[in-house]
Amino acid sequence: MPQYWLMKSEPDEVSIDDALAAPDATVAWTGVRNYQARNFMRDGMKVGDGVLFYHSSCPEPGIAGIARVASGIQPDPTQFDPKSPYYDAGAKKEDPRWLLVDVQALRKTRLLALPELRAKPELADLVILRKGNRLSITPVEPAHWKVIEKMLA
DNA sequence: GCCAACGTTGGC
DNA sequence: GCCAACGTTGGC
Incomplete structure (x- = not known):
């Protein structure tokens, strides 16, 4: 049973175009610093899970592409890099605090901007649309995934 | 730049 | 374990 996820990325850092241009269209999802x-x-x-590639903190936030989970979890190397903005002095090599997965971009979609998403009653419970939500990775219910696929068709 | 809504930290 | 203060996220 495949699972679905929404993953936020700031396009200034990694946009859907950047991901598609990467080798194998695959990027390591570094920088997650929230336990949830x-x-x-x-x-x-799980490898193969569907991912909605979301652009956040930008002029037009919204779903910008479809991707898939392309690897299992690995330690996020940026936690050990003092020069990285994601450096975590409290993380130990033998017990990494932060993890990442590889994400493979499958295709760029037309931008599904927030107002369009909010206008769909079927998506009212989509986690990203709920008030105050700040999680950079959230599960997406299969029914929501279907609605979004239909919007993109 | 503002600010609401969270998450984290640290004193007690 | 409580909770005030502080930091961060992210849309607007």
């Missing part, structure tokens, strides 16, 4: 989001990766994600 990390636990979704650790406890819920």
Whole structure:
């Protein structure tokens, strides 16, 4: 049973175009620094799961592409890099605190911007649309995935 | 730049 | 374990 996820990326850092241009269209999802989001990766994600590639903190936030989970979890190397903005002085090599998965972009879609998503009553419970939600990785219910696929068809 | 809504930290 | 203060996220 495939699972579905929504993963936020700031297009200034990694946009859907950047991901598609990467080798194998695959990028390591570095920089997750929230335990709940990390636990979704650790406890819920499987290779092949569907991913909605979401652009956040940009002029037009919204779903910008479709991707898939392309690897199991691995330690996020940026936690050990003092020069990285994601450096975590408290993380130990033998017991990594932060994890990542590889994400393979499958295709760029037309931008499904927030107002369009909010206009769909069927998506009212989509986690990303709920008030105050800030999680960078959230599960997406199969029914929601279907609605979004239909919007993109 | 503002600010609401969270998450984290640290004193007690 | 509580909770105030602080930091961050992210849409607008």
